[in-house]
Amino acid sequence: MIKRPDYIKPGCSIGITAPSFGPSSEPYYSMYFYAKKNLETRGYKVIEGDTLFKNDGVGINTDPKVAAAELMDFYKRSDVDAIISAGGGELMNETITHVDFESLRDVKPKWYMGYSDNTNFIFPLVTIAEVQGIYGPCISGLAKKWELPETDAVALLEGTKTEFAGYDRFVDPEKEEKGEEITDYSTVNFDVPYNYNSEKVLTNLVFENGTAVKAGESEKISMRGILLGGCVDVLANMIGTRFDNMRSFNERYKDIIWVLEACDLTPMSYRRAIWNMREAGWFDNAKGFVIGRPLTAFGKNMMGADHYNAVTAVVGELGVPVIMDADIGHIDPMLPVVMGAEAKVSAEGNDLRIKYL
Incomplete structure (x- = not known):
């Protein structure tokens, strides 16, 4: 069976890492801090990765090896309860070159949420490691007045809702x-x-x-x-x-x-x-x-x-x-x-x- 990670709740820690694009430029820089405030107001501790504000990569936030190492570290760390990607991007395929999905089979599963370029991680997470992942907003998507789409995303992380409807x-x-x-x-x-x-x-x-x-x-x-x-x-x-x-x-x-x-x-x-x-x-x-x-x-x-x-x-x-x-x-x-x-x-x-x- 494909494993479902444990749900999180206020008091847990959410890791923010940049396996592709990060909020090193505007408007994403300002959006990140507003989104962080929204999560902290809800009761979560936010753990920031070293990759978050790097800007030394070519077509990507930083060296793909560095991004992959932090992603694997966050996934395996016991003090990180869930991960939300810092952003979409273009070259996360180069990051997953250095990700061992087979090894993630033996790690306690945790929720990973992101979309777009994050398909590079979520798809093999499901099809190779056999762990569920959330195709949903990256951190900047939470930088607004929360409406139903944002509360739906958090409901999936928290396991408080099992039926969802499209929007009008x-x-x-x-x-x-x-x-x-x-x-x-x-x-x-x-x-x-x-x-x-x-x-x-x-x-x-x-x-x-x-x-x-x-x-x-x-x-x-x-x-x-x-x-x-x-x-x-x-x-x-x-x-x-x-x-x-x-x-x-x-x-x-x-x-x-x-x-x-x-x-x-x-x-x-x-x-x-x-x-x-x-x-x-x-x-x-x-x-x-x-x-x-x-x-x-x-x-x-x-x-x-x-x-x-x-x-x-x-x-x-x-x-x-x-x-x-x-x-x-x-x-x-x-x-x-x-x-x-x-x-x-x-x-x-x-x-x-x-x-x-």
Whole structure:
């Protein structure tokens, strides 16, 4: 069985380390201290890693060997009860070159939370070490007035909630108003909610003879299995590396719900990446897909390719349901997800539900 870490509670210690990007520049520097204050106000002790404010790496916060050593140290330390990543980034793949996931099988499991580039750690944590991880906000995502998305993330860490619902509104990047450029972040009031400027609309699909058919408003889609996935930008690059343990994982676990989203991929590169995953056999045990709004490809069209058929044209032959434009990933709000956990997932109209078992 995939191991579930112990839940934390006020009084525990949360380690903040930077295996990829860190808050060494604004606005992330100021956001970090506000997020830290939020956690401390809730009763947590924050343990800062030496990597946190380093800025001596190339495309990454610091030397990947240094980042990996601190990540492993934090994971093994008895005085660190959970870990929240300092940020996303671009080159955490170079950090995990120096992470021994096999050795983490024998370590007391603890929660690790982050998203985007942190897929590099969470995915093999589940598929190699067989430990659950939370695909959710990095530390800067807690630097605001906490609303349901933030309290949901903490609820997963604390184990106080087992059923989660998607949110009603989201931030459409195309509709965001451009404010004045900020030069002094010490004057910024972070204690405000996000401006969710658009109504969330799910696209729920079933397949008939390999062709995607949109489910009716009152038609309920349901699936049960182990949640697995993350950022497709990262996952497609793992295929065929020593961190690709999907053949063995698929032999052990037969029902998988893929939870996927994308950051920098265009509709074309997104479609190629999904094809890559399918052809590598990753989707052999797929029971369904929950697909988040992709940051770059959202609403874009390239020669007829868009973020919908990037998925449906490739996975349609599997004949399993697909829920698209879910609150997963880079376009806020983010519904945190426990990768490696068994859950029931359902969608009816615009109502997405995840119930952990």
